Amino acid sequence: MLQSSVAAITILASVLAIAFLVAPEPQMVASAVKQAREQFSLSATAVSVNESVGAVLFAHERGASFGPSRHQSARPMMVSDALPITRAAASAMLEGEGPTHSGMQRVYISAGDGGFHEAQVRVDEVEGEGTSLVVLDATGQRFMSWFVPSGSCCQAGEGPPWTFWKYRGSDQVAGRWADVIEARDEEKHRVARWWVDPGSGLVLWSERYGADGAPTIMSGFKDIQIGKAHLAQDHVQLVSMNPVSSTGSKGWCTGLPQCPASLAGLPLVTHASSSSVRGERSMRLFYSDGFRSVSVVWSEGQLPGAKPIQDHAAGFPDVAVWQVGDGIVSVASNGSPEMLQEASSQLPGEQLWDPSVLERIGRGLSRLAGIN
Incomplete structure (x- = not known):
């Protein structure tokens, strides 16, 4: 009996050690501003x-x-x-x-x-x-x-x-x-x-x-x-978003602690969540009053150097990007710089990716089990 217990403990310790070693690191994202503007354009066009x-x-x-x-x-x-x-x-x-x-x-x-x-x-x-x-x-x-x-x-x-x-x-x-x-x-x-x-x-x-x-x-x-138009038979819908009426369903909000019903005074219009082939999750939220819009994206990943980014370019949505644990939050807006700042302040603040031993083991076990 004692030998069986020792063997079981040894196996468990080995599994936990392997899980710690194989725990996946969030992927580095070098083009966060470009991706934020792409997501803004996709969402704005979709609605x-x-x-x-x-x-x-x-x-x-x-x-x-x-x-x-x-x-x-x-x-x-x-x-x-x-x-x-x-x-x-x-x-x-x-x-x-x-x-x-x-x-x-x-x-x-x-x-x-x-x-x-x-x-x-x-x-x-x-x-x-x-x-x-x-x-x-x-x-x-x-x-x-x-x-x-x-x-x-x-x-x-x-x-x-x-x-x-x-x-x-x-x-x-x-x-x-x-x-x-x-x-x-x-x-x-x-x-x-x-x-x-x-x-x-x-x-x-x-x-x-x-x-x-x-x-x-x-x-x-x-x-x-x-009075005249022709829709091509082979047309492609590049992105599919969900109506705000679906936000009552269980688990609709992914990654963020909560997905606000309004942001910087704008109502939530549409949303979508997804997982990549590598198991990386993402959440998209789009807020608009028809004149001004704010796009919010949370996705698993790391910013190089973990430094927050702000980018302003005439004619393009202003962008703010920062690290929140194992994910990146990006905000893009065609409103004023003040609107971008207000929207950003209403979302989770900066938090560096610094997982505990237990968190690493948990991520490793999920990887071993094929969950990510």
Whole structure:
């Protein structure tokens, strides 16, 4: 009996020692900022928040060439003075689902040198079904295609602290007359403009502006047909996200201690969790009011040097990344730097990866058992 007990203890000690030795280390992630911007673009496009812009930003991160940068001014207008309108009136004009249509869009993204890269996106939207997006490179060849199912983005809320204005008269975009709506911040600086077709409700052109009043992103149709569109039979849905209504299911939140229902004043719109072929888990959360958005990603991994990262680039989402135990938290936002800071402060703080002996043994046992 004594010999059996000693043998069992010896075997157990050997297993625990092996488990300690084979405990997996979180994978090093050298391109955390790039991945954060990719995830922001994927999520924004998946829920139809400026999907053409999101598709182009994603293609840019994946290496698409859009040719040399060049100067591009804000769109000139043939309208007179602007009159204030209510937030409800602006929302009604900007958030409606448009009819079936097709056309080619231009998307201008910042090149970081004061100029812009111009991309073209073929858009085909069938009302009630979805939108097909084809991003073309500088040679006019298809770089990637994407299908986005129909769906409403964002629940009603207070929205940003902006005032809204409608210009007198009409302007022309792609041969159609459009009303021009402008948003201004609390200091009365313009932050965005939209050219809206009053007949169909489609946003024909839109621009976002930086603190200096210069455009940071511009996009819209150069030609369009209302009532006609074609969805390719071989279309691909690059990412699938879950509706916020599914957050009541058990275990929906992975990695983070909790997944907030709102962040920096924005409601949770959609989410998704996944595991890679290597067993590495991740959690994606996307918050938006339809104007400003925040993407949060938790994924197992380590930052080189474990140093927090912040990255700001005109025309691209601002990014903050930091280590939280065996995972990395990344936050990307197209809102203000203050919104990024507020969102980051409402998530778990920095915590270096320094597992105890018991934690290492636990990870090793999971690996031996084939769990990761």
